[in-house]
Amino acid sequence: MFEALLVNAGVLLALVLGQWAISVRIGDVxxxxxxxxxxxxxxxxLSWWQLAEPGPLATLLMVMTAAWGFRLGGYLFLRWRRxxxxxxxRQILRKDREKGNFALAALVKxxxxxxxxxxxxxxxxxxxxxxxxxxxxxxxxxxxxxxLYGVGIFFEWxxxxxxxxxxxxPANKGHVLDSGLWRYTRHPNYFGDFAAWWGIWLVCAxxxxxxxxxxxxxxxxxxxxxxxxxxxxxxxxxxDRSKGxxxxxxxxxxxxxxxxxxxxxxxxxxxx
Numbered sequence: 001m002f003e004a005l006l007v008n009a010g011v012l013l014a015l016v017l018g019q020w021a022i023s024v025r026i027g028d029v030x031x032x033x034x035x036x037x038x039x040x041x042x043x044x045x046l047s048w049w050q051l052a053e054p055g056p057l058a059t060l061l062m063v064m065t066a067a068w069g070f071r072l073g074g075y076l077f078l079r080w081r082r083x084x085x086x087x088x089x090r091q092i093l094r095k096d097r098e099k100g101n102f103a104l105a106a107l108v109k110x111x112x113x114x115x116x117x118x119x120x121x122x123x124x125x126x127x128x129x130x131x132x133x134x135x136x137x138x139x140x141x142x143x144x145x146x147x148l149y150g151v152g153i154f155f156e157w158x159x160x161x162x163x164x165x166x167x168x169x170p171a172n173k174g175h176v177l178d179s180g181l182w183r184y185t186r187h188p189n190y191f192g193d194f195a196a197w198w199g200i201w202l203v204c205a206x207x208x209x210x211x212x213x214x215x216x217x218x219x220x221x222x223x224x225x226x227x228x229x230x231x232x233x234x235x236x237x238x239x240d241r242s243k244g245x246x247x248x249x250x251x252x253x254x255x256x257x258x259x260x261x262x263x264x265x266x267x268x269x270x271x272x
Contacts, residue, residue, distance in 0.1 A: 001127070001130045001131065004047060004050045004130050005126060005127075005130070007046070007050065008043050008046055008047060008119070008126060009119060011042070011043075011046055012039065012042075012043065012115055012118070012119060013115065015035075015039065015042070016035075016111045016112065016114075016115045017111075019031070019032070019035060019111065020106060020107050020111040023106055023110075023111070024102070024103045024106060027102070028084075028085045028089075029089050029093070029106050029110045029111070030080050030084075030085050030086035030089050031076075031077060031080045032089075032110055032111060032114050033076045033080070033086070034072075034073045034074075034076040034077035034080060035073065035114070035118075036072070036073070036076075036114065036118060037068065037069040037070070037071070037072030037073040037076065038069055038070055038072070038073025038074075038077075039069070039073075039115075039118050039122075040065060040068075040069040040118060040121070040122040040125065041065060041066040041068070041069025041070045041073065042069075043065075043118075043119070043122050043125070043126055044061065044062045044065035044066050044069065044122065044125045044126065044129060045062060045066055047062070047125070047126045047129040047130050048061075048062035048129050050130070051129070051130070051133055051134065052134065053133075053134040054129075054133075054134060055132055055133060055134040055135055055136055055137070056136075056137060056138060057128075057132040057136040057137060057138055057142065057203070057206070057207065058128075058129045058130075058132035058133060058134070058136070060138065060142070060146070060203065061125055061128045061129045061132065061200065061203055061204070062125075062129055064125075064146070064149055064196075064199075064200055064203065065122070065125040065200060067153070068149075068152075068153065068156075068196050068200075071157065072156070075160055088230075089110065092109060092110070093105050093106060093109065093110070096109075117221070117225075120217060120218055120221060121197070121218045121219075121221060121222050122218065123214075123215040123217070123218045124197070124200050124201040124203075124204040124212070124215040124216075124218050124219065125200050125204070127204060127211050127214065127215050128200070128203060128204030128207050128211060128215075131204075131207045131208060131211045132207045136206075136207050138206065139206045141202055141203075141205055141206035142202075142203050142206040144202055145198075145199045145200065145201070145202030145203035145204075145205070145206065146199065146203065147199070148195050148196075148198055148199035148202060149195070149196050149199025149200060149203070150199070151192075151195045151199075152191070152192045152193065152194065152195030152196030152197070152198075152199055153192065153196055154192070155181060155185075155188045155189070155191050155192035155195065155259070156188070156189045156191075156192025156193060156196065157192070158180070158181055158188070159180075159181045159182065159187075159188030159189040159192060160189050162177065162179075162180040162181060162182060162188075163177060163182070163189070174243075174246075175246065176243055176246050176247055176250045178250050178253075178254065181259070182254075183254065183262055184254070184255065184259040184260060184261065184262065185254065185255050185256070185257060185258065185259045185260070186232070186236075186250065186251065186254050186255065186256050186257075187226075187232055187235075187256070187257060188259070190226045190227075190232060190257065191257055191258065191259060193222065193226060194219075194222065194223055194226055194257075197218065197219045197222050198219050198223075200219075201215065201216065201218065201219045226257075227257055232256060232257060236251070
């Protein structure tokens with residue numbers, strides 16, 4: 001298994017360096033977000049490909065990860081092509097660009113850091129596939145993981161679709177999406193990521209709890225970044241500035257992360 005993981009790391013590094021060179025040439029690293037998902041799909045397929053005779057559990061894990069990763073990668077790549085450079089990365093690299101250090105900063109601050117985190121977060125899929133090999137078969141824990149993964153895929157795919165439709169309508173400019181899945185959580189796509197990867201981790205656990213313990217850092221870190229670091233927290237700072245009172249009211253009514261029934265509208269207590 002260790003040798004296969006080294007192969008995965010080597011391929012990941014080669015892909016990252018190639019994309020870094022492209023990002024330096026065009027002066028934009030924003031498409032790294034698309035590689036976040038697609039790269040995990042690549043590592044899952046590569047892990048599966050290195051098995052002499054992949055069994056049903058290894059194939060299941062590969063398909064789950066590839067379906068999640070390549071869909072997300074394609075969605076974010078098209079968004080980047082449509083909307084251009086992400087202001088988050090423009091801000092992160094602004095001073096380095098001014099000092100003429102864009103290439104080195106892009107490599108260290110963006111591409112190599114993302115590669116390390118990508119490898120870590122996707123560890124349940126990689127290790128689960130390699131450990132399952134040709135002999136492991138699904139158990140009740142496998143199907144529990146598949147069920148949780150299915151919930152995540154539903155929230156992420158449908159949430160992204162609803163958001164894309166909302167943004168495509170010029171009449172919605174300046175408004176807040178508060179219907180569909182967005183009525184129950186302010187971030188159905190982030191919750192979907194969370195559920196999908198804990199589901200993948202449970203499938204890895206069905207191969208052996210030792211493998212699950214060794215890779216739990218993946219979904220734990222993903223949960224942290226979605227809720228406290230670059231996910232909900234960072235996105236809502238921008239939404240607070242751009243949407244003002246409309247978003248403040250939406251936040252009061254709607255769960256931040258876990259899907260919950262919305263709170264009732266605030267009553268008008270002004271004396272009549």
